[in-house]
Each structure stands twice: as structure tokens, then as C-alpha cells.
Amino acid sequence: MRAERAVIMGMTQDGRVRVLQASRSETGLDTPVAHWQSVTFAINGLPRTVQDMAVTPDARMAYVLSDANLYVVHLGKSSGYVREVVSVAKEGQAPVHLSLLSGANSVLISHADDTVSQWFDVLRDGQRSLTETRTFTLPDSPIVNVIPEYARKGFFALQQDGQLSAFYTTVKGAIFSEPVFAGDLPELLVIAPRANRLLAVSGHDWQLFDVDNRHPEIGIASLWQEIWYEGTQSQRMCGSPPRRTMNLNRN
Structure with a gap:
């Protein structure tokens, strides 16, 4: 959602699959008055079974996951x-x-094979x-939740056995991976906007963690080798740089 545009899918x-899109306009010169108008429409060509969907913050794109396929919607x-x-299936793993x-x-x-894959648009022959x-490969346990950071290219992954791993997308391998949670898993896991706190919520119980992960992007690969960034054409993928470490402490 932006200040002038909001989308519900x-x-x-x-x-x-239906979309409600609202847009804001202002009338009046001295004291502008905001008016919202909405329109609803269907997206043709999508399957009847959907596992997950997401709308980008600029409200220009949506992604719909169904079985082995990812539908890119403008x-x-x-x-x-x-x-x-x-097709986003990996060797038969949905x-x-x-x-x-x-x-x-x-x-x-x-994915069901305990991996997380990153996808973005690549421009080839003038077409995205x-x-x-x-x-990104995780230890052997089903992935329960993936929590992206707000302002950086990092994310956390929580697994069924309580293992919590942290990744930065231009660094190969986990920068943190430890069995943090024992017993019941948190119902909600939230990273602070500055990526320096991690909040785990289970019913009425809250756990707050301090996160020391100030420069996860710095590694040998980012300094000396080619890295594939969003919005660029295909490049040679770099080798594995030394893993950086992240500290996580209960507050």
C-alpha cells in the first residue's frame, strides 16, 4: 500500500482471485479534501487452488503460488x-x-526439501x-516460516525442530544457525525495522532477542567477485565466501 493507492487481493x-484497488485524489485549493475511489476486478488465467499469494508494496505486481507453479501478475x-x-518445483519437491x-x-x-530459493526478474532480449x-540450504527439518528483513536483503528461516537460521542473499551459506526454540514454536516471529531485535510471540508469552548483525553484506565475494543483483542481466555466480557470524541473545 502507498499513500495514494491500496490493493487487497x-x-x-x-x-x-479478485482484486480491490483503491486510489486517493484530492479536491479543493485552500483546504484539500481527500477522496477515495475503489474498483474491483478478477484476474483471469489463475488456477482454482492457491497455496500463497503476495502483492508488492508499490501495488504493481502480485505473485500467486499454486502447486509447482508461480504466477506473475501485473x-x-x-x-x-x-x-x-x-515452474518453481525442485526435483519433484513442491x-x-x-x-x-x-x-x-x-x-x-x-521448498519441501528444506531449501529456500530466490527469484527475481532478469532482462533478456528486452523481456523481463x-x-x-x-x-539456500537449511538443516534437515521442514521450514515453518521465512521472515524477511525490512530494509536489507536478509531473512530468517524457522524450522519445525526449533532451528533458526539467518541468511543474507549475497552471502552463500547461513550467517547464523542454532536450535533457538525448544518445545512449541512461536506463533509469530517479527524482525525490527533496524534488524537489531527479534520478537517471538506464543500466546501471552513474548521473547525478545538482541541481534548483532550490522554488516552481513560484507564478504570476500562482495569485494572481489561478481554478484548477481536484482535488475541486472545474467552474470557469473560467485564461489562461496567465508561465512560471517551473527550473534543472537535473549534480552
């Missing part, structure tokens, strides 16, 4: 259409969840195409 009981002011359909990385130019998809660029 959902699915009806009969399996149709949103206009009064209509939308499916730009492309990409995708289970999608998240938007900071900036909404990258999609993170968690959603492309898998990186894969």
Missing part, C-alpha cells in the same frame, strides 16, 4: 493479467510458501523473466 469461495489501475507462469524480500524485487520460495538466482 483474495480468493472467493468458488476459487476466483496489476493495473482497473485490471490485471498473468505476465508469465514459472514449493510450500512465498515471501517478498525487501524492496519487493525478489521472491523467496521455501522471473529467474531463480540462488538457493
Whole structure:
């Protein structure tokens, strides 16, 4: 949602994906008065079974995950259409969840084989195409939740056995991975906007963690080797740099 535009996307009981889009305009010179107008429309070409969906903050794109496919949807002011359909399955392992990385130019998809893949648009022959660029491997346990940072290209991954891992997308390998939670997993896991606090909520119980992870982007690869960034054409992927460490302490 932006100040002048808001989008709500959902699915009806009969399996149709519909979008409500509201836009704001102002009238009056001396004392402007804000007026909101809304329009609803359906997105044709989407399947009736949807696992997950997300709308980018600029309200221009949406991503819909269904079975082994990711549907890339372009949103206009009064209509939308499916730009492309990409297979995101990995060796027969179905995708289970999608998240938007900071900036909404990258999609993170968690898979049943305990990996998270990163996808973003790559320009080839003048056409944008959603492309898998990186894969992050986690220990053997189903991924329960992926929590992107607000302002950086990092994310946390929580697994069913209580393992919590932290990644930065231009650094290969986890910068933190420890069994943080024992017993019941938190119902909600939230990272602070400055990425220096992590809040775990389970019912009426809250746990606050201090996070020391000030410069996760600095590594040998980012200094001396080519890195594949969003919005660029295909480049040679770098080798594995030394892993950086992150500290996590209960407050």
C-alpha cells in the first residue's frame, strides 16, 4: 500500500482471485479534501487452488503460488493479467510458501526439501523473466516460516525442530544457525525495522532477542567477485565466501 493507492487481493469461495484497488485524489485549493475511489476486478488465467499469494508494496505486481507453479501478475489501475507462469518445483519437491524480500524485487520460495530459493526478474532480449538466482540450504527439518528483513536483503528461516537460521542473499551459506526454540514454536516471529531485535510471540508469552548483525553484506565475494543483483542481466555466480557470524541473545 502507498499513500495514494491500496490493493487487497483474495480468493472467493468458488476459487476466483479478485482484486480491490483503491486510489486517493484530492479536491479543493485552500483546504484539500481527500477522496477515495475503489474498483474491483478478477484476474483471469489463475488456477482454482492457491497455496500463497503476495502483492508488492508499490501495488504493481502480485505473485500467486499454486502447486509447482508461480504466477506473475501485473496489476493495473482497473485490471490485471498473468505476465508469465514459472515452474518453481525442485526435483519433484513442491514449493510450500512465498515471501517478498525487501524492496519487493525478489521472491523467496521455501521448498519441501528444506531449501529456500530466490527469484527475481532478469532482462533478456528486452523481456523481463522471473529467474531463480540462488538457493539456500537449511538443516534437515521442514521450514515453518521465512521472515524477511525490512530494509536489507536478509531473512530468517524457522524450522519445525526449533532451528533458526539467518541468511543474507549475497552471502552463500547461513550467517547464523542454532536450535533457538525448544518445545512449541512461536506463533509469530517479527524482525525490527533496524534488524537489531527479534520478537517471538506464543500466546501471552513474548521473547525478545538482541541481534548483532550490522554488516552481513560484507564478504570476500562482495569485494572481489561478481554478484548477481536484482535488475541486472545474467552474470557469473560467485564461489562461496567465508561465512560471517551473527550473534543472537535473549534480552
